[in-house]
Amino acid sequence: MSGPVRSISESATAFDRRLCMHVGRMSQGECVTRDASVIYAEGVVSGLSLGVAALQRKERLIDYLRRWEHQLRLRVERDHG
Numbered sequence: 001m002s003g004p005v006r007s008i009s010e011s012a013t014a015f016d017r018r019l020c021m022h023v024g025r026m027s028q029g030e031c032v033t034r035d036a037s038v039i040y041a042e043g044v045v046s047g048l049s050l051g052v053a054a055l056q057r058k059e060r061l062i063d064y065l066r067r068w069e070h071q072l073r074l075r076v077e078r079d080h081g
Contacts, residue, residue, distance in 0.1 A: 012053035016064065019046060023071065 010018075054061050 010053070012050060012057050012064075015050055015053050016067075019050070020071075023075075027075070 050064055051061060054064060
């Protein structure tokens with residue numbers, strides 16, 4: 001798996017920052033064809049890891065969701081011109 005996976009001792013904030021950096025690095029490269037099931041599985045693992053981290057620290061999942069929905073909208077708009 002090439003996407004970030006949260007380690008047990010990593011804070012939710014540090015993991016979120018690593019996710020942002022990972023997305024930024026991915027957007028700098030050229031378009032690559034990858035198996036959608038791998039991308040989906042990476043997203044599920046990352047999302048669940050962030051959810052667990054947020055719950056452990058009693059952080060608001062809705063804040064993370066809002067932030068990543070915004071990231072998704074920006075990237076979809078850029079992708080579709």
